[in-house]
Amino acid sequence: MVPGGRRFAFRRSTSHVGLLAIASIVALVSLVPLGFIVWVTIDVGWKTVVELVFRGRVGELLINTVLLEATTLPITVTLSVALAWLIERTHLPFPNLWSWLMVTPLAVPAFVHSYAWIGVAPGMHGLWSAVFISVIAYFPFIYLPVAATLRRLDPSIEDAAASLGLGPWRVFFRVVLPQLRLAIFAGGLLVALHLLSEYGLFVMIRFDTFATAIVDQFQSAYNSAASNMLSGVLVLCCILLLGLDSLLRGKERYARVGSGSIRPVQRRALGVYLIPALLLPAIVAILALGVPAYTLLRWLYIGGASIWRMDTVGNAFIQTIVLALAGGVLAMVTATPMAWLSVRAPSRFQRILEACHYYVGSLPGVVVALSLVTITVRLFLPLYQTFATLIIAYILLFLPRAMVGLRASVAQAPIELERAAMSLGKSPTMAVWLTTMRLAAPGAAASIALVAMGITNELTATLMLAPNGVETLATKFWSLTSEIDYVAAAPHAVMMVVLSLPLTLLLQSQSKRTAGQ
Structure with a gap:
């Protein structure tokens, strides 16, 4: 029997070992696409690798990617924080409506944003068009967690800073922004x-990145060595990005026991800035929602009732729902051990495992799909083009989405609750389940919703791995638009939005529930 003084440490280490084993298995499976790229690299030889990687085209793609990231991220962060602050901390009229409108763009697939904007501005192409559409398509990913955090912050901390003589701007930058x-x-x-x-x-907007170049290469020559070398460079970009995130994120943990001050946050009056403050979310809503709505309605009006063929639209809708729910739940379950370890047991090895969970999300679906095709054809032929292989591809592609929501929720659950449960005789697994996972349930639901939305809009992996007869809304929409049949494609785009809208509502409600509102 373990001595009483060491019982807690022993039981906790036992739970760590079990979760670490599961996370390690998931990490190994996540490395399959990378192993596929390494295998191809070895197979083609070092001389060919040098010729394919160190050339002008790769340098051009790398510059495009760096410019896209370096330009889009600061704009997206600034816009998202500004919107969250206005909606959550000021007397902006109709805050609940604006909050919902800022999350709703997640329901519109990114490629539908491109189609919509090309429909009203056919000349859109190049870097700045890519930045513009990326910002309006992806800013909710930052707005949502920032708004949720603002709701949870204890207002007494800001009051204390103000009482020390700090003005509103200094309170924001020195007290609120760090949190x-x-x-x-x-x-x-x-x-x-x-x-x-x-x-x-x-x-659609003719901006070349590694992803577009890889798909082009695969379409022109199946299992092309050039496309695999580009995939290798893309993996390196992801690893560098993860390393930068780990360095900047540090080891800080923000959690509080209890709900903190029950006094509601004192919202700030906008005064003469009311009109400009209203214009910001209104313009964002028009750009991110108004233009896609106008384009889709125009397609529907031109096509009339005849384009609503239930034998194709209805079938694709049902199959999309089944795949989205199955993939969302399984991705959340798969990500849970790593999300818990990243917060409760940080270490160098844990960082490596976490990077394995994240890097695969940066790969184009076609790379993940082709790696799974190669593995199933050579080693597990009965799994080739089956439902199981498609679900595995979804889990790999959307592990980062599942990880983000879970990790943030676990970080907000005090570890002292787990210790208290174990001191009362609960096993480590039951202690985590009864305390941390119950508190993290809103984050888990949000993770499922995020993954389900990703699956609803996923394109390339579904095209390559779906069994015969399986056709989702995204793949059907893409095939019709590739044939320049925008009218027939409109119902599929509309149904993608309809399917994603309840998930955005779930994200919004869970975000508020997490904040205790």
Whole structure:
């Protein structure tokens, strides 16, 4: 029997070992696409690798990617924090309406944003068009966690800073903004990974990135060595991005026992700035929602009732729901051990495992799909083009989405509650389940919703891995628009938005519930 003084440490270390084993297995599976790239690299030889990587085209793609990230992220962070502050901390009229409108753009697939804007401005192309559409498509990923954090902050901390003579701006930058760090980094990492892996959005506006170049290479020559070398460079970009995020995020942990002050936050009067403050969310809503709505309604009006063919639209809708729910739940369950370890047991090895969970989210779906095709054809032929293989691809692609919501929720659950439960005789697993996981339930639900939305809009992996007869809304929409049949594609785009809207409402409600409102 373990002595009483060491019982807690022993039981806690036992739970760590179990979760670490599960997280290690998930990390190994996540490395399959990377192993595929390494295998191809070895197979083609070092001379060919040098010729394919160290050339002008790769340098051009690298410059485009760096410019896209370096320009989009600061704009997106600034816009999201400004919107969250106005809606959550000022007397902005109709704050609940604005809050919902700022999350709703998540329901519109990124490539539908591109289609919509090209429909009203056909000349849109290049870097600044890519930045513009990326910002309006992805800013909710940062707005949502920042707004949730603002709701949770204890107002007495800001009052104490103000009582020491700090003005409103200094209180914000010295007291509030540091507490938003984790939320900003979590959302910013998600946006950065999307920028690395996005395909449809950038193809439509003719902006070349590694993702678009990889897909082009695969379409021109199946299992092309050049596309695999580009994938290797993209993986390196992701690893560098994860390293930067880890360095900037640091080891700070923000949690409080109890709900803190019950006094509501004192909202600030806007005074003469009311009209400009109203214009900001209004303009963002028009750009992110108004233009897509106008374009889709125009397509529907031109097509009339005849384009609503239930044998195709209805079938794709049902299959999309099944895949989204199954993939969302399984991705959340798969990400849970790593999310808990990243907060409760940080270490160098844990950082490596966490990087394995994240890097695969930066790969284009076509790379993950082709790696799974190669593995199943050579080693597990019965799994080739099956439902199981498609779900595995979804879990790998959307692990970062599941991780972000879970990690933030676990970080806000005090570890003292787990210790108290174990001191009362609960096993480590039951202690985590009864305390941390119950408190993290809103984050888990948000993770499922985020993954489900990603699956609803996923394109390339579904095209390659879906069994015969499986056709989602995204793949059907893409095939019709590739044939320049925008009218017939409109119902599928509308149904994607309809399917994603309840998930955005879930994200919004869970965000407020997490904040104790």
